[in-house]
Amino acid sequence: MEIRSVKVSDYYVISPLINVWWGGRNMSDMLPKLFFKHFTQTSFIAENDGKLVGFLIGFLSQTHSNEAYIHFVGVHPEYRKLNIGKHLYKKFFKVVKQNNRSMVRCVTSPVNKGSIAFHTKMGFEIEDGDRIIDDLSINTDYDGPNQDRVLFVKKLN
Ligand SMILES: CC(C)(COP(=O)(O)OP(=O)(O)OC[C@H]1O[C@@H](n2cnc3c(N)ncnc32)[C@H](O)[C@@H]1OP(=O)(O)O)[C@@H](O)C(=O)NCCC(=O)NCCS
Known part of the structure; x- marks a missing residue:
């Protein structure tokens, strides 16, 4: 597996995949092309034999x-649970x-x-929110009405 920087043309490959990779949730609108144009130094693609198998936009x-x-x-x-997400995070942390x-x-x-399980494994802590559901601290309406979020933070060594 190889990790390389994002380029603009990756947008056209990744955008149609997002809702499928997110299990049918409508997520692709949250990742417009601007991220593939203006954040290329901190965004990465994982490829296996030239096939795109993962990405990180940061x-x-x-x-x-x-x-x-x-x-x-x-x-x-x-390609999940093969440490691809971990490799992408490690690359990001390094940069x-x-x-x-x-x-x-x-x-x-x-x-x-x-x-949540992945980020916890990657050493992130969950920040305190305004309520707890099933032992999980949640920020109610963080990204708008009914858009609750769990906030993660990690201090790099
Ligand atoms: C979350 C996601 C990126 C993880 O990628 P991945 O390549 O499968 O993760 P890795 O193989 O690098 O896993 C790293 C660690 O997290 C653990 N982990 C990953 N996914 C997990 C899951 N669903 N449940 C429990 N543990 C999980 C792995 O077991 C591994 O633990 P280890 O260090 O003890 O071996 C992937 O499942 C995914 O694309 N999900 C859909 C999109 C999404 O929800 N993205 C995150 C929100 S933006």
Whole structure:
């Protein structure tokens, strides 16, 4: 497996895959082309024999000079649990550290139990929200009405 930087043409490959990879949830609108144009130094593609099997879209925070943010990560359903997500995160962490930053943040939906398990395994902590459901701290309406989120943060060593 190889990891390379994102390029604009990846948008046309990835965008139609997103809702399928997210199990039918409507997610592709949250990843417009701008991310493939303006965040190429911190966004990565995983390829297996030239086939795209995973991606990570992230960026360095403009507002918080010690922080970086992972907006999207996705791995082809047939290639999960093979450490592709982990490799993409490790690559991102390396670039974040090279940019003298030590905090990484991301958010996910409370329904996305796979994402919560993955981020916990990757060493992220869940930030306190305003309520707890099934032992999970949740930020109610974080991204708008009925758009609750779980907030993750990881301090890089
Ligand atoms: C979440 C996702 C990116 C994980 O990618 P992946 O390549 O399967 O993850 P990895 O193989 O690198 O797993 C890393 C660790 O997390 C664990 N893990 C990954 N997915 C898990 C799951 N669904 N349940 C429990 N543990 C999980 C692995 O077992 C591994 O643990 P280990 O270090 O003890 O071996 C992938 O499942 C995916 O694309 N999901 C759909 C899209 C999505 O929800 N993205 C995240 C929100 S933006």
